[in-house]
Amino acid sequence: MEAHRLAGATLLVGRVLPELSDNCGPSGPYVDPAETEADNGLFVPGTAASVLRQYGFVAAWTYCRTDGADRVTTMMVAELSDPASAVAAADALLGTLAVAGFTETELPNLPEARALIRKQGGAVDLHVMLPVNRMLGYAYHSDVDSDRARTDAAPVMAAQGELLADFQPTPQDRVAGLDPDPFNLESRVLDPPAALTNLSGSYGLTSYLRVAISPDTEEGLLTENNFIGSYLKQSEEQDGLSYQMVVYEFDSLPDADEAYLGFKAIEEGEFDNRTAFVVPELPTTPCYYFPQQEGSSLLYQRCYVRVRGYLASVDIGGITDPADTAMMRTLLREQRAKVDN
Structure with missing residues (x-):
């Protein structure tokens, strides 16, 4: 911590x-x-x-x-x-x-x-x-x-x-007695199907910005929408795939809705390599795939889901076929249920 x-x-x-x-x-x-x-x-x-x-x-x-x-x-x-x-x-x-x-x-x-x-x-x-x-x-x-x-x-x-x-x-x-879960969010984050890395854990606003995809934009977005805290679980690579789940808590459902739309705007407005895809069970959920690294044939998938005052993202790295959404569909469904516990 x-x-x-x-x-x-x-x-x-x-x-x-x-x-x-x-x-x-x-x-x-x-x-x-x-x-x-x-x-x-x-x-x-x-x-x-x-x-x-x-x-x-x-x-x-x-x-x-x-x-x-x-x-x-x-x-x-x-x-x-x-x-x-x-x-x-x-x-x-x-x-x-x-x-x-x-x-x-x-x-x-x-x-x-x-x-x-x-x-x-x-x-x-x-x-x-x-x-x-x-x-x-x-x-x-x-x-x-x-x-x-x-x-x-x-x-x-x-x-x-x-x-x-x-x-x-x-x-x-x-140090050893620091609360590892000060926002009480760990139980709402799905455990990825592989061992966790040290990046996993609780983040307040200032710490979270160091793992954010767009620190400046996200700082304004989270601050304006009464961000409370977040919890991240990132996995080691297993069978060629890696995983990351993040749950964000906001003060209210309207705040979470605004953040949900804000992250969608970041993905679509600040990055030119995103391709949208649809998860049939949640057709309005923002989902994207993009190169895992510049010039790489491996892909990264990311989806967002909002439940009450919580926003969750699910990432999968190492995807070889953009049409292969089976794992994402499973994890997104399980993460949505986990947030709603």
């Missing part, structure tokens, strides 16, 4: 660099230092896990945005045991990251940040560390222009530092 709290303290990069508007990876929570070097890890093996463990790692969140071409920014916010440990971890991590070709550099108007830069061929890599109290902010920025990389990283890290200064970490002896 603390990792999900950290999501709300992680910078939405697109608000500082709006041209970085596409999702990328890694993104999401780390609840064990080893995960920072695993398949969805931000660091290469042998560079970060032991350092984070040594300095009292509690949890972390990562968030990645790209322009789809030359520029990528990945943020990580990590909670450590105390302010001295955050400073020491920043120093130690920079030491492990200072491989051949990296040199120390400074960011414009941000002397408190420590940075390493490397220009190799046509690529520029920039590592930046900024400890704030018990928190450690880290950014990895990739570009083709070293001056632009530094110029971009400075306001990003300054904004990240402000978020960290405002964040109140949970006292360490209380």
